[in-house]
Amino acid sequence: MIDNFLLGLDVILSGTNLLLLVVGVAWGMLAGALPGITGSIGLALVLPFTFGMEPAAGLLLLCGTFSGSMFGGSIATILLGAPGTASAAATLLDGRALHNQGKSGLALGTALCASTIGGLIGAVILIILATPLANFALAFGPPEYFALGVFGLTVLSSLSDKNVIKCLMAGVFGLMLATIGIDPIKGIARFTFGRSELLGGLEFLAVLIGLFAISEVFKQASKAHFGTPAEAKGAAELPSLSMLKKLKSSILLGGILGTVIGVMPGAGGTIGSWVSYGQAKRISKEPEKFGKGSLEGIAAPEAANNASEGGSLVPLLALGIPGSNPTAIMLGALMLQGITPGPVLFINHPDVVYSVYIGVFLANFILLGLGILALRPVLKLVTIPLPIVVTVLFALVCAGSFSIRNNLFDVFIAVSCGVLGLLMKKFNFPVAATVLGLVLGPIVEPALRRSLLLSDGSFLIFFTRPISCGILILSAISLLFPIVRGLLDKRRESGTSA
């Protein structure tokens, strides 16, 4: 293990890898801070650049972007009242209150410190959990992989939206899109409409750019006005040591809860930050201050959303299951490099795994340094009018999707997926579930068909093997959980109204 860590350290220190990590954190902070560009869009935008890089270098750039975007999201939240990322929404309550009291600098400084410590907690738990989980997963055969694919789909689907059917439909639609191209078992072209560009399947990156970024361009076109956003108040001010001592329980709680919730596929930083906010209020000595400018109300969710990065990388690296939008993009980056995440990754590419471990750890220190140094220029960039952000974003994503294969067809796919993403958002279908379906399709289909070939067509094979049966039971629980919760909420509501 120590050898592997030294190998990872060697990768980080070789060439421009450390610089890429710094660039990733800086870009992530900027992307998260710009309203309209979420962390996922920020990741999707740098994805084309990773194509020509070594796998570890590309992943380090993405890890840095992921870390930076989490804190960047809180910049827009505190200063503009518009959460740059969904996971920064819990910071809005107290961050905005502090901003209105003229303490935005202290709010940002607290968010920065909490993000750093939370991220470090997440990185430690990632290192402890991922390797044993990957070793356990080495015993997996096709039925277990199929069950795992189903689990990934049901968990994300059940947690991302209230309408379970729409979530499942979006997931199955992603699986349908993944069938375009050559049949993985028989080698027959399917649904290609005679286009040679589709033989290798839909270009994942183009679909991703379309569903997340271009749909946002179309959506913002109706909303964008050429006005100057709110002006930033004060510079960054780090909390004193005595203040940090007071905040330590909130930060620790946020860090641990964020990581644990982040490990669960589909839960991600958003749920982690809200749960941490609620629990921090519960254990606080001054719960009445929450919502009125409490530093604890900023520290807990900020620690949680940065810690969730380490947590969400656990199932991605160990099992090949992306638990959130950013990790789905990272999975895409690995697949573009011809690397399949999961237990075999730890054997075939320990350099990639351990450089990611160290990269996630280091990214937090880089975040702290850059946060202190670059906050002032970032504050200025936040005030760029939305039409300009949207226009530059459109040009960037079009050039990015063209650069994948030097092919205009990919730009067409990206723009078409932009329209699809817009329609899906309009009718409340979660785009993330479709992306997950598209990602899991190439894992689920061969695993299902190989399992059924092994069992001579009997579906019992999934229930006679203990691990696959256990995972399928977990899938059923995760699928039923939101339905039962919805019914209980309805009963509670009718009870209180009566």
Place this chain on the structure above:
Amino acid sequence: MGKNNDILVGLITLALSVAYYLMAKSLTGLNETEKLGSIFYPSLLALIFGAFSIILIVQGIYGLYKSKNQKSRLRVQKQDLTNDSSPEKIRKICGLSPTMVAIIIAFLYLPALNILGYLIATPLALAALLLVMNVKKVTTVAGVSLGTTLVLYFMFAKVLNVLLP
């Protein structure tokens, strides 16, 4: 309104699942008599997608039935809505929403890239997008569209060696 949408969306996705199923059935391979051939998995997905579409339609119909029973309550809610918040008026460009115009620009940009090339088509498309978003200052429109094009051209064509059209 939402439930009406669900019925409509359900019908569209049901039609999509039928079309996908028929296309899957028309797949021909070397040994398609096999139970687990190329047809199996897409057909299974089509059936699942179709079943979910039907559930969505049923949910929509049930929601409509329920809302009819609560008509009076809804009417009060509607009144509240109109009193509380006046919905933001969306500008129209030739009778179309800015989103629709942006989509048209994006689709026109693709053939324009092929015909005019990146350096001419991109600033035109970006200028059009800025105008759609009500940016009227000529210097801003020209500066942003030309500046973005040149920066991206340098980044992709010169630094990353991408052969832009």
